[in-house]
Amino acid sequence: MTTIPVAVPRKGRPLEAVLERVAAVGNAESVADAVVSTLRYEKAVTKGDQTAAGDVYDRLADYSDTDPHHPEYTLFRDARPGSPRRIVFDSLCVEVGEHELHLVGREEPFRALRKHEFPLGFDSADLVLEEVVGIESDPLSSLSELNDRIDPRDTDVRVVDGLGDTVDHALLSTPDVASDPDRSFLETYQGPLCISPRYERLVRAIVGTDAMEGVSFRYPGDREEEAAIASAGLGVYLTVTGSTARDHGLRVGERLFPSETVLLENPEEYTDAVGTIARTLVGSVETTV
Incomplete structure (x- = not known):
């Protein structure tokens, strides 16, 4: 054995x-x-x-x-x-x-x-995004794309597959900013985007550099993430059902990438x-x- x-x-x-x-x-x-x-x-x-x-x-x-x-x-x-x-x-x-x-x-x-x-x-999968996945103009939207974005000069490690325990990085917004925020909305949006500081590189990868033009990051600080996003108007945060986000008056938009x-x-x-x-x-x- x-x-x-x-x-x-x-x-x-x-x-x-x-x-x-x-x-x-x-x-x-x-x-x-x-x-x-x-x-x-x-x-x-x-x-x-x-x-x-x-x-x-x-x-x-x-x-x-x-x-x-x-x-x-x-x-x-x-x-x-x-x-x-x-x-x-x-x-x-x-x-x-x-x-x-x-x-x-x-x-x-x-x-x-x-x-x-x-x-x-x-x-x-978040850690792979945070450490070795290249940031490009095109957004990254699925696990199957991860290996193509890993520079072999950075690491030998590759992703085999996910386990399906998915929590999604989703776009959240207040109704006055967007009723149904998605990637196409981000392409024309200019303004603050609230995220956790540790996810800055991850968000750049899953959104793509083209959509980041005119966008400035805001961070929650001591506030809970949903409350901070409600204050900023738009953000990216991990969500399963979105019920907590809706409790803060937020609309749950496109699920950008699985945290798996x-x-x-x-x-x-x-x-x-x-x-x-x-x-x-x-x-x-x-x-x-």
């Missing part, structure tokens, strides 16, 4: 999407559910929504197991001021067919693949076993090598 190391996020929606997919192909529903429930509980403790009965180190010892087929966890310093160390995912081995996946938690799986530490990994967990591979680390696992994880896909 060949063991394939796979870099995965340590927490959050992307990790849950990975665990759901691994559970489906590896008959590991119970252990995947245990990891998800544990991390959701620990997130609630970190946010102050739950009161833990014991010390964080005692809980860490209770959760973890030296058997590689049982989950291990580790401590991670939460970024918010004053927050305690947070328990996050660290490691788990799951048998998938004739091979074994060794899921290894990383804060930045994509960067771990770029450094040739893993042949496969899962991360957000994707399977990544480094072709330089390719083997037949890696190719088999990649096809199993995302279905009948052609690998990028």
Whole structure:
């Protein structure tokens, strides 16, 4: 049995999407559910929504197991001021067919693949956009276009496919700016566009440089994003149903790009076993090598 190391996020929606997919192909529903429930509980403790009965180190010892087929966890310093160390995912081995996946938690799986530490990994498509996708005059609108926009001089890593856990980067506007904002509206629009600062490069890529002429970025600061967009009149923000946006009087327009967990591979680390696992994880896909 060949063991394939796979870099995965340590927490959050992307990790849950990975665990759901691994559970489906590896008959590991119970252990995947245990990891998800544990991390959701620990997130609630970190946010102050739950009161833990014991010390964080005692809980860490209770959760973890030296058997590689049982989950291990580790401590991670939460970024918010004053927050305690947070328990996050660290490691788990799951048998998938004739091979074994060794899921290894990383804060930045994509960067771990770029450094040739893993042949496969899962991360957000957003990070690929933020780091290596070229910004061109034409907008980027689908996952299938990502690899064509990656300069091979920047990285060997390529996107295999997405997991379908889609949250969309969507155009939002107040009714006085646009009743149904879309890409064609952006082509003639001149004025402020409210976005999260971390998404500046991403927005330039998915909108395209031609549509950015005459547009100036605004940032939410301490306000919640929907409120800031309502003040600016137009913005790009992640949305599922759009209900919160509508609560702020915003119109939900075109969904510009999916924020989705994707399977990544480094072709330089390719083997037949890696190719088999990649096809199993995302279905009948052609690998990028």
